[in-house]
Amino acid sequence: MPSFAGDLLDPAQSHGDVLVQIAGERAGDVTDAVERLLGVATGWRVRWRVEGFRADNRVEDGHGLARNPFHFTEGFGNPAGERETAERALVRDGQGEPDWAVGGSYQVVRIIRFATELWDKDSVHEQERIIGRRRDGRWLDGAPTDEQPNFAADPKGRLTPLDSHVRLAAPDRRNPPPLVRRSYSYDRGDGDTGLVFSCFQRDLAQGFEAVQKRLEGEAMAKYLLTTGGGYFFVPPPGDAWLDAVASA
Template structure:
């Protein structure tokens, strides 16, 4: 990434885009990763100081609409849990990256979620929120949501996200999007970048809740090979779909100390193997036509205990 492009993205008026490509509903379960997401929420990245802070955090796992993610320092025995590695083109902010823990509250109202997050943080001795924000989802129906670029997209589901311990692995990314850059493009170009029409219909005419007909379009004449949906999941032999359950939330934080807008997407992906899930998707980003419109400014890997 060139310094000019990095500076533009970091300071651009940003919005959120959900990086979701499928439509399946999550199965019912007591694990917080697989419950149906609510309309609003509040999240915080945490520094807990002494590693003993993991115990009070684990006690929150049975709280309704609360999700607790423990970083590698607090959950050293979790299989596959490490610090999130650096990926090309990032400008990661320390307060939002590889923190000790991640805490999310969900509900129907952003202000209620903020107040409940305040209460939970006050009950965690020694914990400090290094960065926090309210989040929301613009849902269309139970299986579809609309991103601020105006495109309806679904949620990719995986039936393999839980470890034998009952935990799941969580990748969190804080992403700013270059809204002005996006708005400068024609509607036709935007459709080809995403691979769908704004109403969620695939460019080949398949309904939003159905799968695309890539086999009839091997050269990408209709749905470009580098479109976001196709780059992330080519659906061809030898190119497996990333195994993860995705949840994306829009955030709008106060401006940065330099006065730049700070809004975008908080992307969450649950899985049982980072290499077969989030890291696989991330390896495909350089070939994704959406890549020039986004900039990762935070993230981390966490273990999410079961609710029981």
């Protein structure tokens, strides 16, 4: 993963050969699975690990939602159905990737530390103008959560500021960015709290990188410090890819 404007990547928390993500509904089950894996993965060195959680984790109208530590609900901008999710996230035939990679996905993980103390000094109104949505997901121009805002009718950003997160992340409401987000919150104590941002896409340049570059001048940038993470490839289901890779 390259370093983007404002990143301060700690090599001890970045990159790696293999990413293992273990998720579950109960923290105890996840810890047990991690212990079991470490028990059998002898000879492997753990480069870095981070524990995440999704507060108020739920599904509403097909959207996986969770509340982040900055009091906003995330997940509304993701596609609701399986077809659209696959369309954005999975490598397709004919896109220039080897056959074995079709049906797999590029995963981007970013450990983003958030200046929560500074953020909490801002009023809710200011925070909502920085994100470009209300805390509960409604749009600043009054559009309901499940409808599209009318950015074209607000060219100067009077209602939804031009440097707000959603306006820069997805300016063209008819062509949403081709990525699917699924992030976790983390809290390592001593104010080291933030997001284990995670997203999946079929193409890194069109997905994460295009959005990340647009977000460079966002109003939220001064609260964020990306300290780690990496780019990984999630192979397609099944193990046919293993034979293909082994014989390549």
